[in-house]
Amino acid sequence: MIKNIVLSCLFVVCSFVSFAQDSLLKSGPMVGYSDFREALIWVQTTQPAVVRIGYFTTGENEKFTNSVQTTLEGDLIAKLTPSDVEYGKTYTYKLYINDVYVARDYKLEFQTQTLWQFRTDPPDFKIALGSCSFINETKDDRPKPYGGKYQIFNSILAKNPDLMLWVGDNMYLRTPDFMTDRGIRHRYRHTRATPELQALLGSVHHYATWDDHDFGPNDADRSYVNKRITEKTFNDYWGNLNTNAAGNGGVTQHFSWNDIEFFMLDDRYHRAPNRDPNQDKAYLGKQQLDWLVDALTKSRATFKIIINGGQVVSDVAKFENYITYPTERAELFKRLHDAKIEGVIFISGDRHHTEISRLERKDAYPLIDITCSPLTAGTHSARDEGNTLQVKNKTFYNRNFGIIEVSGKRRDRVLLLNIYDSDGNKAFDYEIKAKDLRYPRK
Known part of the structure; x- marks a missing residue:
């Protein structure tokens, strides 16, 4: 009984923390440029916060960008660059604000450029x-x-x-x-x-x-x-x-x-x-x-x-x-x-x-x-x-x-x-x- 009460309390606390971080998201994430060795992801918060991105492909462990502190002077914008990537792959990514995962109800993906030159026809x-x-x-x-x-x-x-x-x-x-x-x-x-x-x-x-x-x-x-x-x-x-x-x-x-x-x-x-x-x-x-x-x-x-x-x-x-x-x-x-x-x-x-x-x-x-x-x-x-x-x-x-x-x-x-x-x-x-x-x- 006590164990169930503790678990319920933990669930409520975690849900509250997640909701609190969700309220810190003003807009984005937005995927910017794509290159061979990195891509760019843009995020804007509602108040100063620490932002980072986790990313992975199927079968891989999650990797992380460096954390970025958003500031009022910087218009609360964070630009993050996933860089531990391989050519021509699509990555799923996750948004973290203040080290709490902020779920979105739509897909979050970015891709890297394909190295087709001198190898194959260019991709469609x-x-x-x-x-x-x-x-x-x-x-x-x-x-x-x-x-x-x-x-x-x-x-x-x-x-x-x-x-x-x-x-x-x-x-x-x-x-x-x-x-x-x-x-x-x-x-x-x-x-x-x-x-x-x-x-x-x-x-x-x-x-x-x-x-x-x-x-x-x-x-x-x-x-x-x-x-x-x-x-x-x-x-x-x-x-x-x-x-x-x-x-x-x-x-x-x-x-x-x-x-x-x-x-x-x-x-x-x-x-x-x-x-x-x-x-x-x-x-x-x-x-x-x-x-x-x-x-x-x-x-x-x-x-x-x-x-x-x-x-x-x-x-x-x-x-x-x-x-x-x-x-x-x-x-x-x-x-x-x-x-x-x-x-x-x-x-x-x-x-x-x-x-x-x-x-x-x-x-x-x-x-x-x-x-x-x-x-x-x-x-x-x-x-x-x-x-x-x-x-x-x-x-x-x-x-x-x-x-x-x-x-x-x-x-x-x-x-x-x-x-x-x-x-x-x-x-x-x-x-x-x-x-x-x-x-x-x-």
Whole structure:
């Protein structure tokens, strides 16, 4: 009898301790980058706490990361790197706060990169993509709610992607947020804690760039006085492999996944104002443009995917499309052609609808831009904006996301884009073959 009472008391105490630690979790865990020898896991607590991750594969004993103390000065964020790993494996992981296991009711997994080079064909894999994610907060929002259908995050997870590309406007700074570090971090913190988002964060590797709304005010440019604050906040809240790749500030990045290289651009930090009448005004800026062309020239990836917040290929000379910065856009296209860079595909967001743009070129393969938007932000009705490069019947005007399936042998890789609505119903697909993104052989 006494033994049963003691066991019952222990159970109650353990349950209370576990619940207490669960209350210390603000958001995450989120899986960031994946590499061969480590991955990154991001966690945010509600108050200062000690965080660590346990991880294992089937048949292995649990291993642990170093413990990280979250602090108010660090926005209560912990970044942990499981590093006792092997190539090409999937690991289950557990979250511990103050040395107490904090269970989640969804899977927590990360994977390491596969060492296929000089050995096999590259593995098949899936990439999720989306942009424009608005999470409502009544006291700060416009009178009519702008965000909705948050179930889209569960629909993305149901497609089992390996990684997700966040293409910009991944959250929306509001009027009370723009001018202080406290305001900017409030918005990032509020968006990241969205309940419907947590399961997606926990087992898919996430990479992000920004556009105007997660950089600053609407249509923000290099004049935004707090751009260094938002740069720091962005880097704190995402787990990208690198940042500031061009070396002059901003969130430009580069990473690989199997046989694809990704070039995530920053279309805000160095951008001249939209209203600047100078035709030669900067969009990416010379240093970032030079870095991009150099990195593309060096790359031997099957597909070279360039991710940019705004549309690159569309020929609609309004909104914030690249063509409204005509000299720099023309220079990029010319340098791609002059250097005979093969395999380039653009991915963009911003426009609150999804479309494919295709620019045919003389003596060169076509330049294709996959615009995928929005995730949860507002939409507009179907309309002809004047993009003469739009691919017929490859448009969608409701909330949506994309899944890219990459498959095939090394020299015959195929990229299949599928666009789905918020509930995971297919809207359309579009196939791109690697062999069709090569220059004619003489």
